[in-house]
Amino acid sequence: MKISKIINVAIIGCGKIAEKHATILSSKKLKKLKLVAVCDTKKNKAKKFAKKFNVDFFDNIDNLLKLIKIDLVVICTSSGHHYSNALAISRYKKNLIIEKPICLNLSEAKQIIKKFEKNKNYLFVVMQNRLNPMLKLLKEAINKKLLGKITSISVRVWWCRDQKYYDQAAWRGTWNLDGGIFLNQAIHHIDMMQWLLGPIHSLSAMIKRRLVKIETEDLGLAIFEFKNGILGNIEVSTALRPKNLENSVTILGESGNIKIGGLYMNNLEIYELKNKLMAKSLLKKYKKLNKNNHHLFYEDVQKKLTETNTNSNQIVDGKEAIKSLEIAKAIYQSVIKKKRVFLPANTRINNQHKKLLSELRK
Numbered sequence: 001m002k003i004s005k006i007i008n009v010a011i012i013g014c015g016k017i018a019e020k021h022a023t024i025l026s027s028k029k030l031k032k033l034k035l036v037a038v039c040d041t042k043k044n045k046a047k048k049f050a051k052k053f054n055v056d057f058f059d060n061i062d063n064l065l066k067l068i069k070i071d072l073v074v075i076c077t078s079s080g081h082h083y084s085n086a087l088a089i090s091r092y093k094k095n096l097i098i099e100k101p102i103c104l105n106l107s108e109a110k111q112i113i114k115k116f117e118k119n120k121n122y123l124f125v126v127m128q129n130r131l132n133p134m135l136k137l138l139k140e141a142i143n144k145k146l147l148g149k150i151t152s153i154s155v156r157v158w159w160c161r162d163q164k165y166y167d168q169a170a171w172r173g174t175w176n177l178d179g180g181i182f183l184n185q186a187i188h189h190i191d192m193m194q195w196l197l198g199p200i201h202s203l204s205a206m207i208k209r210r211l212v213k214i215e216t217e218d219l220g221l222a223i224f225e226f227k228n229g230i231l232g233n234i235e236v237s238t239a240l241r242p243k244n245l246e247n248s249v250t251i252l253g254e255s256g257n258i259k260i261g262g263l264y265m266n267n268l269e270i271y272e273l274k275n276k277l278m279a280k281s282l283l284k285k286y287k288k289l290n291k292n293n294h295h296l297f298y299e300d301v302q303k304k305l306t307e308t309n310t311n312s313n314q315i316v317d318g319k320e321a322i323k324s325l326e327i328a329k330a331i332y333q334s335v336i337k338k339k340r341v342f343l344p345a346n347t348r349i350n351n352q353h354k355k356l357l358s359e360l361r362k
């Protein structure tokens with residue numbers, strides 16, 4: 001249902017990413033969205049955060065939703081809490097944004113989607129990279145067949161997340177609350193791969209823990225076969241030292257090659273297309289676009305919630321978000337089984353953490 005008045009927003013979880021959300025929501029650039037309250041199980045954290053943004057604070061979701069008139073809730077808690085938080089919010093029939101990943105288990109993601117569909121409430125998941133102008137350029141080049149027949153895609157996430165990073169919060173690097181680097185850092189890249197080139201047919205993967213003391217992996221490799229025959233690979237590492245080195249996607253085709261790199265996937269490093277005219281016009285279209293992807297995400301949310309005829313179909317809903325979760329779970333399934341996994345993945349591939357731990361111990 002469309003909302004005609006100001007939309008009251010509440011944030012659950014007052015940590016790092018919540019700051020970004022609160023700053024955008026308080027900037028007054030989005031005229032119809034208003035941050036009115038925040039909640040964190042750590043009361044002092046909620047209080048400090050609320051003071052900074054001049055809003056109400058709570059340490060319990062039920063009290064917040066019982067006492068304050070809220071139209072839209074944003075879940076910014078540790079990933080392992082997304083499911084229980086979403087279910088709590090569904091009981092109050094609110095619209096919801098969940099920070100990525102939607103949650104950590106396929107069966108739980110399906111339950112969340114079902115609840116919000118039944119309530120006729122909006123459910124969005126933050127996959128802000130889809131709004132990155134350089135990736136939109138890449139998507140349009142693919143859709144317009146400017147690369148001709150595509151042969152392969154290669155993705156590199158070479159980041160530095162040292163022990164200090166993992167020690168910042170107890171949930172980081174744990175199977176139950178974080179889920180491993182394919183579910184945390186690389187979920188964006190997995191989403192990007194399937195968004196750009198379509199469904200994945202099968203995959204094979206390996207993971208290792210190399211430089212930090214955590215439960216999950218800090219290095220992972222996966223190779224993919226897409227349904228359309230394209231082959232791909234992804235290399236994810238948080239074990240780079242001393243700093244981030246690369247964050248890139250390269251697509252090779254018979255009529256051209258494109259590589260987008262830079263630490264934020266904001267640099268067009270290779271841009272060779274046979275059709276020079278089209279190449280130039282695409283570049284002109286996307287070069288000047290706004291680069292604050294979370295802000296662009298909220299512009300889309302505002303449109304979806306308030307306008308009747310919006311064709312803002314770049315926003316990720318639950319059904320779109322579950323695709324990357326399914327691929328990430330299949331990656332871990334492949335690690336456990338030590339063999340190629342075919343999609344759709346088995347919904348029961350949920351908590352197999354013991355097997356993953358023993359795999360990493362080797």
Ligand SMILES: NC(=O)c1ccc[n+]([C@@H]2O[C@H](COP(=O)([O-])OP(=O)(O)OC[C@H]3O[C@@H](n4cnc5c(N)ncnc54)[C@H](O)[C@@H]3O)[C@@H](O)[C@H]2O)c1
Pocket residue numbers: 012013014015016017018039040041042045076077078079081085099100101126127128169184
């Ligand atoms: N879209 C992106 O690029 C992006 C970037 C960073 C983080 N994230 C996602 O955002 C989420 C949070 O990450 P972060 O780095 O801000 O973590 P963080 O540890 O800084 O903050 C999480 C906060 O949630 C609170 N919390 C935990 N359980 C809660 C509950 N049940 N109710 C209320 N509060 C609760 C914690 O006390 C903490 O203050 C994760 O799911 C992460 O994957 C997304």
